[in-house]
Every structure is written in C-alpha cells, then in structure tokens.
Amino acid sequence: MKPYLPKLLKPSFYSHSLPLFVALLLIISACSSGKKALQRGDYYDATLKAVERLRQSPNNKKARHTLGEAYYRAVEENLRTTRTLDTKINPLNWEKIAQSYGRINEMGNEIRRSPAALRIVKNPTSYLGEEIKAKEKAAEARYNEGVKAMALNTREDAKKAYYHFVKANEWVNGYKDVATQIPIAKDAATLKVLVQPIQVPNSFGLGRDFVQNQVMEYLNTNRRMNEFVTFYLSWQTPNYCCADQLLLMSFDEFTVGQVFQKEKTTTAIDSVRRSVRLDDGSSKTITDAVKADYTHHEQYVVSNGRLDVRIIDVKTNRILMQDKYPGEFVWRNEWGTYQGDKRALDEEQEKAIKVRPIAPPPPQDLFVELFRPIYDQLTGNMRRFYSRY
Template identity: 90%
Template sequence: MKLDSTKFLHLFILLFIISACSSGKKALQRGDYYDATLKAVERLRQSPNNKKARQTLGEAYYRAVEENLRTTRTLDTKINPLNWEKIAESYGRINTMGDEIRRSPAALRIVKNPTSYLGEEIKAKNKAAEARYNEGVKAMALNTREDAKKAYYHFVKADEWVKGYKDVATQITTAREAATLKVLVQPIQVPNSFSVGRDFVQSQVMEYLNTNRRMNDFVDFYLSWETPNYCCADQYLMMSFDQFTVGQVFQKEKTTTAVDSVRRSVRLDDGSSKTITDAVKADYTHHEQYVVSNGLLDVRVVDAKTNRILMQDKYPGEFVWRNEWGTYQGDKRALDDKQKEAIKVRPVAPPPPQDLFVELFKPIYSQLTENMRRFYRSY
C-alpha cells in the first residue's frame, strides 16, 4: 500500500511530536540521568499529570545529582588543574536541573526542594579560568609558534569560563600574534601595460587568502606594495609568468557558393498568372576572428629566513575570445537561414588587453586558491 505525500507528511509530524514529547524514560534506561531529568521536566510542562514523566523525574533527578557530585569529589585538581572544568560542568548541570524544575509547578511537586550549588559553580569556574590562564602562560614561555597556538586556545578557554579574567584579552591578542604565520605576497610579475589588470586579480587572490578561514586561522597574508616597510615576514609568496601571451589575433575566412531555386508568380497579358522558377546564386563568406591569451603562472613559497623553497607549482590558463559574422555577394535569396542570420552580425573590436588578462587569470585563480588552501591548512 502506498502513502500519498499528504499522509506521509502527517505521519512524519506525528512521529516528530511523539519524539519531542518524550518523558525521558529511554534516557533513564540508558543511564543518562541528566538528559532524562530535563526531558521529564519539559514533558510535565506540557502535560502536568503525565505518569511516565513523574516517575522518570523522581528516579532520574536524584541519581543525576549524586552522579555529578561524585565527579566533583573524585577528580584530582592538584595533579591536573584542568579538572576544574569538569567540576564546574558538573555543578552547572546540577544547577541547570534545579532551575528547570523551579520553572515547572508540576515538577516541583515531585522534587520539592531542588539543590543549588551556585557558589560552588562560580568558584569552580574561577578555578577553571585560572588553570587555563596558567597553562597559557606556560605555553607562551616555550617561545615557539606551535606553543603560542596552544596558549591562544588556553587563553580563549579561560575567557569563556570567566569573561575578562585578569588580562586575558591582552594575552589572547599576544598569543595569536605569536602563533600567526606572516606571508608577504609579492606582486604578480607582468608587463607594465597590464598593471591595472594585475592589481585587480591580485586583490581577488588576497581577498580569498585573508577571508577564507577554512584555510587556517593562524596564517595572515600581506601585499608587499601595501606594506613596503614590513620586515617580519615568515614566508614570501612569489608569482611570475613563465609564458605570457595576451591578445594574439587569428582570422579565418571561408567562401562558399550558395545556389537555390526560387519560385515566383507572374501575371500574363491575358490576366492569368503563371509560376516560374528562378535560379539564384550568392557567394557567402564566413569570417572568424580569434583572440587568444594564455600563460603559465609559476608560484613559489619561500622561507624568509633560509630562502628555502617550501612549495613550487605552475598553473596554466587560457582564454579565447571569438567573433563570427558573414558577408555575401550576389542574390541574398540563395542563402540559407543560418547564413542570413550571420550576415546580420557586424564585426566588433576585441576587448582591451586588461580585460583579456583578467579572463586569462580566471582558470589560474581556481587552481592557485585551491592549492594555497591545501598547502596552508597544515600550518
């Protein structure tokens, strides 16, 4: 038996509602007492007399409290100060359950006096922030880029536990600066007559490099002509064309003879009409103009301190601009439909060299940016 789309939709909505209205019993059975408590409280908000939800809440809440308190008692914060995070999370779960129960009169009839550990949670959060901050300071003292990245994440986490903890905002900025690889991008080497097009495509490349954060949060790119006194680069990104041709023009012409028979009606002297056939002929010339631009871009990433080439690759690009039109001599009626359309077209001037260069760079751009993304992802 097939279900039509309307019945299927209704069934899906019903299943969704049933799922959303869970009493938390399944979570209780699998030992997730915290989740079971929250689901039972939510169910009681919608249905205050729901038997399953009442039973679930009565069992799950006290087990969840005991489970989380056990975590706070057994974790060793002297050996591993970062355990304060798990302690803070445990107190937070207890307090969240209590807050949710207090917002539900039906739940309060089951758990009449939910416990609160707000002071303990605040203390644990401060201890967690302190532990993360100290780990960040220790990592920064190792004075390597990789350790600066670790320090950055420690400081960010400290700020999440306690917003504005000590001078963590300054530490985050300092750590990120130390962790960031700085790449100085040299101008693409092209003849001066293409500098406008070069500047346009280079800005497109830079926009990708500095906004596409899938690449790496710890790599920044700088254009050398915008930061002429920049002296702290870790790497140089150099681009130049091994082959470069823009605006090479090719023309082709092909002439064919078109012959056809055309019928027409003529009136005779006696007033009658007669159909006669005329043979018509035309010489049709098809014109094609191609403007070809191509190049091979050489890209190198060079270590600024050792001048060692870290990556080198070459990216080909080509763009062909076409213009086609037709001309004829003779009787136009001999031409076929395609030829008649072609003679309506007029030859036009090719785009300026700057535009041709931009088009030539498009296939290069896609290769270049994808490979840059892959290369810098590991940094």
C-alpha cells in the first residue's frame, strides 16, 4: 500500500492568498491593544495604540486596561523630562522639552477624538501653552547656535550653521530672519567648483557641448551628489571669482573615425535539382552544379580616447585629484556581394547581399558615443570624491 501524500497546492493559491495574508498581518498589527508596548515600558506608544484599538472596538478589555495603565505613566514620564533637563547649560534641551509637551498634547488630542477612550481618561491634560513656549525657546537656541557658528567663518562651521537655522525654522516657521540666514549659511558652506570646457578640436565643438552639459546636469542635479558642492561652467560665468576648485578635463589621447575595412572571398558550390520536360511529354529530374564567388565586406570605424581629469585647489594651486578615463566606440557595417549563380549562396549569404553599404556617422555622433563609457567612470568618481566635502 502506497503512503498517503497530500496534494500540493496550485501556484494560483499562493498568488491569490499572499496579498490576503499580508493584509491580515497589517490588520492584526493595526489592531494591537498596546499591551506589548506597555510591558516594555513604552507608555506613549502604548497609549496611542490603545486609543486606536478602542476606536475600532470600543469595548476591548485589553485596550481599556492598557490605556488606563499607560496614559498617566506616559504623562508623568514626559513631565519628568521637562522638569529635569537643564536648559541653561545646554539650551538645545528645549527641543526635548518641546517634544515631551508635544507628546502629552498628542495623546490628549487622540483621546478626545475617541468616545471610548474618554470614558477611561475623562479629563486628558493639555500643555499647549507650554509646548508653544518650548518651541519658541528651541527655535531661539538653534538660531543662536547658528549665529555663533557663522561667526567662526569656516566652511564646516557654516554647514553647521545651516543645519541650525533649518532646525530653528522647523520649530517656528519664519523665526526672526531665519529665511534670510538659511541661504547665506548655505552659500558659505558650499564648495564652488569652476568647470573648464573639455579640450577637443573645434570640429567637435557641438559634441563637446552636448557631453559637457550632460556632465554638468549630473553634477548639479543628481541626488547622490553632495548638496554642499556646486559646479559652474567657466564660459557661462566668465567673471566668477570665488571658485574654491578648478575642474579641468582634456583628452591626452584622441582618435575619432579611424576606418578599417576587411574583405573575405569564398567560393560557394551547391547542387540544385530541377525538373525538365522531355520530347515525349514526360518529365525528368536533373541536378545542376551551381557556383558563386561570395565576398563578405566588413567596415569598422574606431573611435577611442582617454580623458585626463584634474581637480586643483585655487588657493594653493595643488592638484587634489588626477585620473584618466579611457573610452572606445566601434561602429560596424557588414554586407555581401557575389559573382556567379545566386542559387549557390546559403541563407546567411543571401541576407548579407541584401544589405547595402552605408556611410559612417558624422564625427560629432562618434564623439558622443565614445564619451558614454567615459561619462560613467567620470560621474561615479566625481560622486565619490566630493562626498567627503
């Protein structure tokens, strides 16, 4: 007797059941009573989860018990933070105080939006005035730190100042003149790099401008680039005098449109059967020997080069980075010709003789194609180099 083997479920079962299973997990997670958060001492999170559970199930015993236990402990815990933090020694402690008052007010607002929760916590406390004052103090502390950092007059301190001013504006939107200070700090923190045009012969000017613009677009818009580095094109800003670095690019090896041709002739021989009609009216199959000289033509247009890239410190004239990026592009065209009986050609040869020779692309296009592999190397290295700034 063969052992019983259960039938495997069809793949369609899994494909239809998986989204349902995930949805159930999300529902179960959303319906948490907050008991686990209470057990690990996260009273704030336990309160919010219990209130959310009571909105969906007003008589849920676990949620009612959790809310009663967690809310008052959460309030006391956050009030303890506001009383114990020293804002004289560290004015930035106003941020933690504002966060604590904010949590108390958030819990109270959530409870007021739930009738079931209000039956457990009948009079949730409000510290709205205290939260507003703490936010003002937090913004003031950040603003003052930003002013101090800017006074140190270094790029790194300007970067710190920028973050301080941004944070001040987050605590109180439009605090003092922070909207003016943010761009000033950002400009002082930003490394300015002046980019010289890629040095190529004048006949490739259009192609050079195209690839140059592609590089500049990447450097100034790619999200993975350092936000505190800005690149300027020298011919677009000829009077720009405040550059910190120069980015120089030139080809020390450069060949575009070097043409190579290759031909190979072979003799194709085959036999072809055909039917002929005899004088007496009958037909007969005969075999003809056919022959053709087939020539396969190949034309290659090779373009290659090596881009030399240097980054120079303007003040010291020191070379900060130098590297070379090779690139190559080969344009190919293949076709066939023959002399003799076409029937001797094979399938590939018949396709080849239908192809006609075409003129290579213009040098501008070859230059752009040559630059593609160089572009990938260049932009990747620029991103890594400027990440340190």
